[in-house]
Amino acid sequence: MKKHLIAAVIGATFMLPVAVNAADYVIDTQGAHASIQFSVSHLGYSFVVGRFNEFSGDFSFDADKVADAKVNVKINTNSVDSNHAERDKHLRSADFLNTSKFPEASFSSTSIVDKGNNQFVINGDFTLNGVTKPLSIDAVAIGEGKDPWGGYRAGFSGKTTFAMKDFGVKMDLGPASANVELALVVEGVKQ
Numbered sequence: 001m002k003k004h005l006i007a008a009v010i011g012a013t014f015m016l017p018v019a020v021n022a023a024d025y026v027i028d029t030q031g032a033h034a035s036i037q038f039s040v041s042h043l044g045y046s047f048v049v050g051r052f053n054e055f056s057g058d059f060s061f062d063a064d065k066v067a068d069a070k071v072n073v074k075i076n077t078n079s080v081d082s083n084h085a086e087r088d089k090h091l092r093s094a095d096f097l098n099t100s101k102f103p104e105a106s107f108s109s110t111s112i113v114d115k116g117n118n119q120f121v122i123n124g125d126f127t128l129n130g131v132t133k134p135l136s137i138d139a140v141a142i143g144e145g146k147d148p149w150g151g152y153r154a155g156f157s158g159k160t161t162f163a164m165k166d167f168g169v170k171m172d173l174g175p176a177s178a179n180v181e182l183a184l185v186v187e188g189v190k191q
Helices: 002-012 063-068 085-092
Strands: 023-027 035-042 046-052 055-061 070-076 104-116 119-128 131-146 152-163 179-190
Touching (some): 023 152, 046 085, 055 063, 119 152, 131 179
Antiparallel strands (some): 023 179, 035 046, 035 179, 055 070, 104 119, 131 152, 152 179
C-alpha cells in the first residue's frame, strides 16, 4: 500500500509540458485536473488502488531545449486515500508511509530525455519515507493549447514502478506485493 502512495507521488512528477516556447506551468490541482494514483498487488490475488488527494507542483518546458525542462512535485502523504478508512490509517503508520514523521514526499527532476513522438523519460530524485533515491517516469504529452478562460494549458501522463523496500517501508506482504505502480495525470496552467 505504501508503494502505491510512493508511486502516486512519483506520478505527479511527470508533469512535463510540451510548449513550443519556454514556459512555466503550475499543476492544476484546484480544478482537479491532475492526479497521482497508485496500485499494489494484494498478495497476488487482486490490487489495492488509491491516490493522494493533496499535492502541488510546477514544471518548465521548452520543446527546443527539452534537456532544460524541470519538474517539481510535493505530496501530502497524509492525504493517502484507498477508499478504506482502516487501511488508510495503516498506510499512514510507521509500517508504510510513517506520515507523522514524514508528512511530505517529493520529486525533483534531474534530467528529461526526449524519446520522440511526444514521449519522454523524466529522471529525478524521489523522496518518500525520509529516503531519497533516483526514479524515472515514462511520460507522454497529451496536448496543449488555450483554455476557455483565456489561459494556456499543457497536459501529460506518466507511469513508474518502484520497490517499497527501497524507500524503507517496513511491511513485507510478500514478493507479489513488493512493488508499487504510480500513474500520474498532470495538467498545468501557464503562468
